[in-house]
Amino acid sequence: MWTSDLTLMMLEGVRDTLLMTLMSTLFGYLLGLPWGIVLAVTDKTGIRPNAAVYKALDVLANILRSVPFLILLILVMPLTRAIVGKTTGSVATIVPLTIAAAPFIGRMIESSIKEVDHGVVEAAQSMGAGTFTIIWKVLLVEARTSILVGVTIAIGTILGYSAMAGVVGGGGLGDIAMRYGYYRYETLIMIVSVVLLVVLVQIFQTLGMRLSVKLDKRK
Amino acid sequence: MAEMIEVRDLSKTFETDDGKVEALHNITLSIQAGDIYGIIGMSGAGKSTLVRCLNFLERPTSGTVEIEGKDLGAMSDAQLRATRREISMIFQHFNLLMQKNVIDNICFPLVIGGMKKKDARKRAQELLEIVELSDKALSYPSQLSGGQKQRVAIARALAANPKILLCDEATSALDPRTTQSILQLLKDINKKYGITIVIITHEMSVVREICSHVAIIGEGHLVEQGRVSDIFAHPKTAEAKELILKGSGTDRRTLEDRQKELMKGKCCVRIVFSVNSSFEPVIANMVLKFGQPINILRADTKNVEGIARGEMILSLPDDTQMQKEMKAYLTERGLAVEEVNGYVD
Numbered sequence: 001m002w003t004s005d006l007t008l009m010m011l012e013g014v015r016d017t018l019l020m021t022l023m024s025t026l027f028g029y030l031l032g033l034p035w036g037i038v039l040a041v042t043d044k045t046g047i048r049p050n051a052a053v054y055k056a057l058d059v060l061a062n063i064l065r066s067v068p069f070l071i072l073l074i075l076v077m078p079l080t081r082a083i084v085g086k087t088t089g090s091v092a093t094i095v096p097l098t099i100a101a102a103p104f105i106g107r108m109i110e111s112s113i114k115e116v117d118h119g120v121v122e123a124a125q126s127m128g129a130g131t132f133t134i135i136w137k138v139l140l141v142e143a144r145t146s147i148l149v150g151v152t153i154a155i156g157t158i159l160g161y162s163a164m165a166g167v168v169g170g171g172g173l174g175d176i177a178m179r180y181g182y183y184r185y186e187t188l189i190m191i192v193s194v195v196l197l198v199v200l201v202q203i204f205q206t207l208g209m210r211l212s213v214k215l216d217k218r219k
Numbered sequence: 220m221a222e223m224i225e226v227r228d229l230s231k232t233f234e235t236d237d238g239k240v241e242a243l244h245n246i247t248l249s250i251q252a253g254d255i256y257g258i259i260g261m262s263g264a265g266k267s268t269l270v271r272c273l274n275f276l277e278r279p280t281s282g283t284v285e286i287e288g289k290d291l292g293a294m295s296d297a298q299l300r301a302t303r304r305e306i307s308m309i310f311q312h313f314n315l316l317m318q319k320n321v322i323d324n325i326c327f328p329l330v331i332g333g334m335k336k337k338d339a340r341k342r343a344q345e346l347l348e349i350v351e352l353s354d355k356a357l358s359y360p361s362q363l364s365g366g367q368k369q370r371v372a373i374a375r376a377l378a379a380n381p382k383i384l385l386c387d388e389a390t391s392a393l394d395p396r397t398t399q400s401i402l403q404l405l406k407d408i409n410k411k412y413g414i415t416i417v418i419i420t421h422e423m424s425v426v427r428e429i430c431s432h433v434a435i436i437g438e439g440h441l442v443e444q445g446r447v448s449d450i451f452a453h454p455k456t457a458e459a460k461e462l463i464l465k466g467s468g469t470d471r472r473t474l475e476d477r478q479k480e481l482m483k484g485k486c487c488v489r490i491v492f493s494v495n496s497s498f499e500p501v502i503a504n505m506v507l508k509f510g511q512p513i514n515i516l517r518a519d520t521k522n523v524e525g526i527a528r529g530e531m532i533l534s535l536p537d538d539t540q541m542q543k544e545m546k547a548y549l550t551e552r553g554l555a556v557e558e559v560n561g562y563v564d
Binding site: 117119120122123124125126127128129130133137138141142144145215216217218219 | 296299308316327328
């Protein structure tokens with residue numbers, strides 16, 4: 001039977017999932033944005049080629065991205081405990097989520113920036129713009145739409161990862177689906193959790209795409 | 220007139236996967252303040268690399284570039300950026316910021332230069348008036364035509380009061396009419412503000428239209444340079460002749476082909492009339508004097524630096540003695556005469 005307690009639990013699940021997803025996206029971009037910018041700028045076709053820096057960040061991104069998220073979750077537990085004080089619950093899950101998201105976000109930022117027409121960069125250089133001016137006033141501005149599409153994709157992916165963290169008591173809707181649906185065979189609760197996850201992804205996707213279209217001045 | 224740009228022994232070699240490619244070889248040229256200087260060549264000749272060496276977007280492999288006597292190669296990054304603010308550039312594909320509106324695009328170089336936003340906007344408005352686009356201030360580049368985009372790019376290039384304007388194939392993406400209006404605008408800017416303009420192009424018509432001097436680049440070498448009127452009247456090299464003959468534009472291609480057909484195996488000369496020689500009916504008189512028919516393969520007048528110049532290609536009779544006498548006759552009457560047989564092949 002569906003009780004008001006269950007409704008409350010579901011609402012808390014939604015809250016926890018949103019908290020994990022949005023905070024991890026935020027921290028993920030705090031790390032991933034500079035990561036991607038440095039990757040794009042130091043690449044041999046970038047405005048400040050630097051093979052050593054590029055290679056280091058490139059390899060690190062590949063290593064982190066090739067570790068399956070569930071393994072990463074367990075691997076970084078000591079770090080999680082050091083930062084948050086515990087390894088379960090939605091707040092603790094933000095740590096591995098951020099670590100998993102950052103290189104992925106970095107790659108998306110790198111590719112968004114590389115899409116910017118080189119001619120515009122050349123024009124800025126011909127006006128005497130320095131590296132930082134070009135990054136802030138040309139690359140990030142021109143790549144804006146593509147970066148926003150990336151944010152939408154990142155939120156969807158991180159939301160999926162956050163549900164995976166439910167396996168080890170990560171909190172949120174994924175946790176509920178695991179505990180009730182998998183361990184106690186309460187199929188209804190599992191289905192409701194999954195439907196809520198789908199709805200959340202749908203909302204972020206729609207909002208993100210609308211915003212990026214609205215901010216795109218190319219047409 | 221002072222030297223504005225001085226290029227000495229400039230070479231540029233690119234390292235590619237297939238080995239070294241020498242794009243420019245020992246280029247030496249000087250451009251005076253206030254000139255409209257054309258750099259012309261076929262595509263792949265290295266002219267775009269050359270113009271990028273003038274503001275060090277490309278660093279030359281060897282040789283020097285001096286702007287008003289200051290060596291760009293000896294400058295620190297900061298000095299180089301400061302110097303670049305005095306050398307503006309416009310491009311074939313305009314290279315405007317697509318996510319910024321017209322006025323913000325024009326403000327861009329000013330903001331880089333540290334001007335306050337309010338002052339920059341005021342200056343941008345003035346520039347929009349110069350390029351006659353005041354009503355488009357809040358439009359985005361994607362809403363403008365090619366010609367309008369290039370006008371915005373010109374306004375942006377003028378924003379920081381540069382001494383030099385580099386134009387890299389600036390009219391190559393535009394239709395003939397728009398090209399005309401952009402060239403007229405560049406001419407006006409040169410006259411009004413005394414800005415030295417360097418024009419990179421593969422179209423002789425552009426050079427003829429507005430340039431005072433021209434350098435012809437072929438396969439990375441500087442093959443000929445001088446006043447446009449001199450080179451037009453007395454082209455010395457094969458590259459120059461080819462560019463001049465092709466200069467009439469693509470719409471005459473079929474005519475040219477026919478001409479080439481007619482020129483095959485004949486002794487042909489190209490003569491150029493200056494102002495004075497246009498009075499006497501030289502060709503008619505020559506026909507009467509020698510009693511031999513002359514085939515006129517092409518006749519044209521072109522405006523070179525504001526002076527009308529006639530150009531004709533004549534096919535002379537087969538008799539070599541007669542040919543010699545006819546050439547002498549034409550030369551006597553002050554016409555520039557040269558054989559153009561070499562061009563046919």
